[in-house]
Amino acid sequence: MFRAVLYTQWKSSRPVLLLAMLVAGYIPVQTLRSMPYKSADTYHIPSLYYGITTASTYYQLLALATAAVVAIASWQADAARQHVYALSLPLPRWRFVLLRFGAGAALLGTVAAAVGLFGGVAAALAPLPPMLHAYPVGLAIRFWLGALVPFALIFALLASNPRIVRILVTAGVTLVAVDMMLAAVGVIESPVIMTWMAEAIYASNGPLAAFLSKWMLVDV
Amino acid sequence: MSNAISLKHVAYRPSKEFAIRDLTMAVPTGAIYGFLGPNGSGKTTTIKLILGMQEADDGLIEVLGHQIPQGAPQALARIGYVPEKAHLYASLTVGEMMDHHRAFYGTWDAARAENLRRQFALRTEQKVERLSKGEAGKLMMLLALATQPELLVLDEPTDGLDPVVRRDVLSALVEYVSTRNATVLVSSHLVHEQERVCDWVGVMDDGALIAEMPMNTFRSGIKRLRVSGAPPVLPAAPFTLLGRTATAGTEEEWGVRGWQPDMAAWVTAQGATLREVIDLDLEESFVELLSTARSGGTL
Numbered sequence: 104m105f106r107a108v109l110y111t112q113w114k115s116s117r118p119v120l121l122l123a124m125l126v127a128g129y130i131p132v133q134t135l136r137s138m139p140y141k142s143a144d145t146y147h148i149p150s151l152y153y154g155i156t157t158a159s160t161y162y163q164l165l166a167l168a169t170a171a172v173v174a175i176a177s178w179q180a181d182a183a184r185q186h187v188y189a190l191s192l193p194l195p196r197w198r199f200v201l202l203r204f205g206a207g208a209a210l211l212g213t214v215a216a217a218v219g220l221f222g223g224v225a226a227a228l229a230p231l232p233p234m235l236h237a238y239p240v241g242l243a244i245r246f247w248l249g250a251l252v253p254f255a256l257i258f259a260l261l262a263s264n265p266r267i268v269r270i271l272v273t274a275g276v277t278l279v280a281v282d283m284m285l286a287a288v289g290v291i292e293s294p295v296i297m298t299w300m301a302e303a304i305y306a307s308n309g310p311l312a313a314f315l316s317k318w319m320l321v322d323v
Numbered sequence: 324m325s326n327a328i329s330l331k332h333v334a335y336r337p338s339k340e341f342a343i344r345d346l347t348m349a350v351p352t353g354a355i356y357g358f359l360g361p362n363g364s365g366k367t368t369t370i371k372l373i374l375g376m377q378e379a380d381d382g383l384i385e386v387l388g389h390q391i392p393q394g395a396p397q398a399l400a401r402i403g404y405v406p407e408k409a410h411l412y413a414s415l416t417v418g419e420m421m422d423h424h425r426a427f428y429g430t431w432d433a434a435r436a437e438n439l440r441r442q443f444a445l446r447t448e449q450k451v452e453r454l455s456k457g458e459a460g461k462l463m464m465l466l467a468l469a470t471q472p473e474l475l476v477l478d479e480p481t482d483g484l485d486p487v488v489r490r491d492v493l494s495a496l497v498e499y500v501s502t503r504n505a506t507v508l509v510s511s512h513l514v515h516e517q518e519r520v521c522d523w524v525g526v527m528d529d530g531a532l533i534a535e536m537p538m539n540t541f542r543s544g545i546k547r548l549r550v551s552g553a554p555p556v557l558p559a560a561p562f563t564l565l566g567r568t569a570t571a572g573t574e575e576e577w578g579v580r581g582w583q584p585d586m587a588a589w590v591t592a593q594g595a596t597l598r599e600v601i602d603l604d605l606e607e608s609f610v611e612l613l614s615t616a617r618s619g620g621t622l
Binding site: 114185187193 | 374375376396397398399400402404406408409410411412413414415419422423426427428
């Protein structure tokens with residue numbers, strides 16, 4: 104069953120996944136190629152650090168984008184037919200949802216594997232300065248776990264009852280709009296809800312905390 | 324006689340405009356049950372309730388001995404379902420769709436699937452999204468039959484198909500049912516088509532089941548009488564008078580249910596003359612029932 108579900112998701116999201124893998128290959132190659140040194144003995148630390156941290160941002164953006172697309176693709180085929188086929192299958196709904204989630208997580212794993220593979224190859228080909236090491240496997244795991252969080256959030260939202268999602272989104276947008284209006288007319292000093300949301304999301308134990316740290320291919 | 328499907332006092336309101344009201348219905352095991360009704364009468368909604376796709380607000384639904392929706396997965400493993408609209412994954416090919424479906428059914432009969440694929444002239448490499456309506460209908464029937472179901476639930480399976488495809492689909496269905504003795508619930512608004520294959524009939528209108536009986540009773544029991552000189556008020560009749568329509572002069576047409584030839588004496592006893600007893604085909608009977616139900620008459 105899992106193979107069958109995985110295959111349908113692979114077929115519907117294949118172009119995006121292949122593109123994500125290509126980008127995963129391009130990021131380390133481009134980063135290490137543009138380093139202002141010719142060999143491991145001649146390097147410029149600030150430029151090297153800048154290049155690697157920029158690549159970290161690219162990895163994070165790639166993880167977010169891939170997670171969003173894979174989550175949407177997980178339900179797209181079912182949603183297009185009002186979930187009739189899925190609901191007619193002889194298995195409990197929770198189990199089907201779990202199969203879809205597992206397949207999405209596995210597909211994110213292929214992009215994470217590409218991140219690790221291409222990162223490892225690029226680092227092996229680039230002359231790294233002494234004391235610096237490449238961590239392609241660590242980066243791949245971080246990429247996969249990091250991508251799983253937004254994937255799970257979007258997946259859950261799309262798996263929910265559309266009416267509940269509409270109510271939640273409408274309530275959220277209304278609250279934020281009122282908050283911003285109150286701040287704009289000076290009733291409150293700054294948008295309270297927006298600040299609270301940002302703090303909750305990016306707190307060290309928040310759902311997107313992984314995106315606050317650097318995703319370094321090369322580190323000490 | 325046991326029932327493959329049993330609904331008792333089921334109520335469901337999916338929207339403000341439409342509701343299923345106090346629906347009690349029974350599909351006997353082994354029957355080919357024609358589920359008739361005009362578009363929007365609630366046939367598809369009832370089918371979705373039967374399959375556990377939607378949850379009733381009230382009442383009891385039992386399918387193949389399983390309570391629905393709690394036992395829906397166990398029941399669905401023994402049901403072949405062909406929905407009203409194509410529900411297949413567009414990105415897959417015919418072969419991939421068959422493999423995908425097989426993964427969920429331990430009862431999948433690969434040989435039957437392959438035979439049906441050849442019989443329906445479907446190519447494994449054809450993309451589902453490029454299938455014509457007829458090809459998609461045939462693929463859905465193939466998937467339903469290859470799981471060797473004890474119960475087939477077909478929602479307008481031939482709607483919009485050309486006569487050749489319709490014949491192919493129906494003959495595959497009849498061949499399967501005759502060899503497996505499966506129960507079939509087939510919904511349609513194409514009344515003449517039901518007449519050929521069904522042995523039970525249920526008529527749905529505006530969210531309620533207005534009649535349910537063996538096809539023979541339905542077909543032979545509803546007649547149109549041409550009567551003249553009948554009094555305006557009639558005493559209780561030995562048949563069900565569905566409706567009275569004045570035609571010319573003192574002549575009237577009566578729609579009746581449960582008519583027997585010896586009841587002509589009762590008509591004469593009312594001072595009326597029975598001029599003609601007209602046999603109705605299924606479609607005319609269906610229309611007679613619907614118009615009676617809509618005018619609030621006794622069914």
